[in-house]
Amino acid sequence: MKHSPGSWVKVCLILILGFGTPIGFSGAVIALPQATEVLATTKQGGVIRAVQFGPTSAATRVVVIGQMHGNEPAGRRVVRDLTTSLENGEALPADTAIWLISTMNPDGSAAGTRVNALGVDLNRNFPQGWREQGRATARWSGPSAGSEIESLALMGFLDRIQPTAVLSFHQPFAVVDITHASSRAAGRQLATWLGLPARVVGCPGPCHGTLTGWVDDHLSAIALTVELPARVNSLRVDRSAAAVLRLTRWLAR
Ligand SMILES: [Zn+2]
Known part of the structure; x- marks a missing residue:
């Protein structure tokens, strides 16, 4: 049987309408606007990048940091999964944007250390409640609040973005x-959505100089630390990425 051009249009329309959002139809996907920004180059030449999906002026703005401690790599896999989904046309609600930072500690990641190349625990270096502590340990605060290029870069970026939420x-x-x-x-x-408990964890004793403390106090934004398990399989990565997207949709509601 010979098909006229008109009947093929009908078939395509049925396919697209029948499946809802046409993810997987390479010709029909409209990916969100995407931009990559370099936030800083670190002491050892590592690069901190933010990849943005959605408009800068969006009302709901979510920032995801895959890694702060170089020996905790699983969140980077979650960010990679999110990047792939969004590049492949995963939809966000209107007026929503998401920024993905695979790592804010590329030197620590390359070395497999919690701390950065100068031996500083970035999660003790932010100004909120900062005090010098832990010198010569993996929890050294650094010599002064915001002394590290990584924490300064994040603060400058977040101050400009004014996020709704930071994960x-x-x-x-x-x-x-x-x-x-x-x-x-x-x-x-x-x-x-992650299948994890939620509770007040804090630090051994009061927290000093944490990223989420600074985001909560200085930006009045939602600030959540997600502690994944030690062993993270690909199902857990997928579920975590899906949970981030669900939270983003929930925040935009
Ligand atoms: Zn950590």
């Missing part, structure tokens, strides 16, 4: 930390 991936405690009161509703939702 910071770590390992290995398998929990969503809901230390900050104004982040608890979002944290409980995220934990449910």
Whole structure:
């Protein structure tokens, strides 16, 4: 049987309408606007990059940091999964943008160390409640608040973006930390979707100089630490990426 051009148009329309969002139809996917920005080059020549999907002026702005401690790599896999999904046409609600930072500690990642190349624990280096502590340990705060190029770069970026929410991936405690009161509703939702408990974790003693402490206090944004387990399989990576997208949609509601 010979098909006229008109009948092929009908077949294509049925396929697209029948499957809803036409993900997987390479010709029909409309990917979100995407841009990559270099936030800093680190002491050892590592690069901190933010990949943006969606408009800068979006009302809902979510920042995902895959890695802060160089010996906790699983969150980078979650960011890679998210990047692939969004590049392949995964839809976000209108007026929503997401920024993906695979690592904010490329030198630590290359060396497999918690700390950066100068031996500083970036999660003790932010100005909120900073105090010098842990010199010559893997939890050294650095010599002064915001002394490190990595934390300065993140603060400059976040100050400019004014995010709705910042998610910071770590390992290995398998929990969503809901230390900050104004982040608890979002944290409980995220934990449910991740299949992890949500609780106030904090630090051994009071927290000093953490990223989420600074985001909560300085930006009044949702600030959540996601502690993945020590061992993370590909199902866990997929589920984590899906949970981030679900939270983004929930925040945009
Ligand atoms: Zn960590």
